[in-house]
Amino acid sequence: MSAILEMKNINKYFGDFHALKDINFSVEDGETAAIIGPSGSGKSTLLRCINCLTKITTGSITLNGKTFVDTPEGGAAKYIPDKELKSVISQTGMVFQHFNLFPHMTCLENVIYAPIKVKKVPKDKAVKRAEELLDLVGMLEHKDQYPEMISGGQKQRVAIARGLAMDPEIMLFDEPTSALDPEITGEVLNVMKSLSEQHVTMIVVTHEMGFAREVADKVAFMNQGELLETGTSEEIFTQPKSQRLQDFLSSMIR
Amino acid sequence: MSYVSEILPPLLQGAVVSVELFVITLVLSLPLGLPFAFGEMSRFRPIRWICKVFVFVFRGTPLMLQLFFFYFFFPLALNIDIPAFPAAVLTFVLNYAAYFAEIYRGGILSIDRGQYEAAHSLGLSKAQTTFGIIIPQAMRVVLPPVSNEAITLVKDTALASVISMSEMMRVSEGIVNRDYNLTAYVVAAAIYLFFTFILTLVLNHVEAHFSTYTRKEN
Numbered sequence: 048m049s050a051i052l053e054m055k056n057i058n059k060y061f062g063d064f065h066a067l068k069d070i071n072f073s074v075e076d077g078e079t080a081a082i083i084g085p086s087g088s089g090k091s092t093l094l095r096c097i098n099c100l101t102k103i104t105t106g107s108i109t110l111n112g113k114t115f116v117d118t119p120e121g122g123a124a125k126y127i128p129d130k131e132l133k134s135v136i137s138q139t140g141m142v143f144q145h146f147n148l149f150p151h152m153t154c155l156e157n158v159i160y161a162p163i164k165v166k167k168v169p170k171d172k173a174v175k176r177a178e179e180l181l182d183l184v185g186m187l188e189h190k191d192q193y194p195e196m197i198s199g200g201q202k203q204r205v206a207i208a209r210g211l212a213m214d215p216e217i218m219l220f221d222e223p224t225s226a227l228d229p230e231i232t233g234e235v236l237n238v239m240k241s242l243s244e245q246h247v248t249m250i251v252v253t254h255e256m257g258f259a260r261e262v263a264d265k266v267a268f269m270n271q272g273e274l275l276e277t278g279t280s281e282e283i284f285t286q287p288k289s290q291r292l293q294d295f296l297s298s299m300i301r
Numbered sequence: 302m303s304y305v306s307e308i309l310p311p312l313l314q315g316a317v318v319s320v321e322l323f324v325i326t327l328v329l330s331l332p333l334g335l336p337f338a339f340g341e342m343s344r345f346r347p348i349r350w351i352c353k354v355f356v357f358v359f360r361g362t363p364l365m366l367q368l369f370f371f372y373f374f375f376p377l378a379l380n381i382d383i384p385a386f387p388a389a390v391l392t393f394v395l396n397y398a399a400y401f402a403e404i405y406r407g408g409i410l411s412i413d414r415g416q417y418e419a420a421h422s423l424g425l426s427k428a429q430t431t432f433g434i435i436i437p438q439a440m441r442v443v444l445p446p447v448s449n450e451a452i453t454l455v456k457d458t459a460l461a462s463v464i465s466m467s468e469m470m471r472v473s474e475g476i477v478n479r480d481y482n483l484t485a486y487v488v489a490a491a492i493y494l495f496f497t498f499i500l501t502l503v504l505n506h507v508e509a510h511f512s513t514y515t516r517k518e519n
Binding site for chain 1: 413415416418419421422423424425426429433434437438441
């Protein structure tokens with residue numbers, strides 16, 4: 048196993064606000080990592096740095112052997128040129144809290160759009176692959192429906208298929224079930240669980256402690272911009288070291 | 302009735318000129334609004350300011366004054382001859398492009414940031430995001446105000462009469478003055494209403510087409 052993602056000494060400032068404090072984090076190929084922590088602790092910010100939705104202030108990030116941002120001694124983070132950066136970004140797939148499906152496209156069109164436009168996959172091949180993926184997430188029968196017509200859980204499953212369609216090296220999930228009714232979070236979590244079992248590399252920012260505990264190989268706990276603890280789910284959930292993590296876990300379980 | 306049938310042919314001739322002005326203005330100003338809309342949101346300050354000033358000037362002065370400017374002042378200053386029709390087209394196109402730019406800008410700004418983020422995370426280029434994701438969604442938002450402007454334009458074409466363009470308004474004015482009879486105005490009003498009626502039907506159809514993203518029919 049080798050690290051597919053390596054983030055070193057990541058700092059992020061929003062103005063004066065120090066959102067990420069010297070974070071070191073890595074994910075192995077095929078691993079499922081969960082990032083947990085209270086709201087505003089920087090979990091999503093850290094995730095968004097991986098596909099450059101947020102640009103880091105200092106530090107370095109290496110994805111699949113390519114260091115796309117690095118920081119010279121005493122300087123600011125320097126990214127590789129935009130064109131190369133695009134190809135790095137397209138090795139990641141992202142699933143958002145609010146789905147962000149394209150409302151003017153059917154489910155199928157949502158999934159095939161990027162492969163056809165970005166990867167120049169022929170349309171018939173893209174459709175075939177998209178149908179496989181929609182089947183995988185249990186949405187094949189809804190492929191011709193528009194996002195407006197389907198439920199939140201269904202939207203999120205289509206969004207997962209859309210992310211997977213680019214054959215990413217790593218899937219990023221930004222609180223994928225936070226906008227869903229508790230009743231239907233299960234259908235999305237089940238899809239994610241089956242991806243994890245198929246060793247799709249994934250990082251999941253989540254408040255679903257049950258999911259993190261059961262599915263994640265590695266769990267990272269963030270608090271106020273710091274990565275306080277990293278370990279196996281066993282270590283984090285049964286032997287939390289810091290007082291902060293113990294407090295957090297007891298408040299989450301209630 | 303025989304009087305109406307007597308004045309109808311010249312009025313219809315004028316109507317043809319009005320429709321020509323309407324169609325050419327719409328066909329040219331609808332696309333022209335887009336670069337100005339993006340220009341106003343450009344990161345480059347000079348481009349942003351040029352576009353903002355353009356919109357400010359053309360929205361901030363009367364259309365009639367702009368017609369005078371392009372018909373009388375412009376040719377004098379440049380020492381060229383611009384006939385009434387091209388002068389009117391130029392004025393209307395620039396004026397309406399300024400309004401459309403603002404409408405488009407509003408439509409583009411109404412699109413949720415998440416759409417850009419999703420496009421970014423899929424590796425789409427700026428152009429692919431703009432033309433494949435943002436504009437198709439903005440279309441739906443801008444259609445009602447654009448329709449409104451189109452209806453306004455039907456009536457605004459009457460303003461071209463001030464630069465002696467023989468569109469329907471000027472023709473009817475001529476007939477009224479000649480015959481001391483207001484019937485020509487009534488007939489002209491009926492013809493304007495007929496145009497806006499047809500246009501409303503067309504626009505409703507277009508809006509209905511874009512208004513909802515539902516299951517594909519057929």
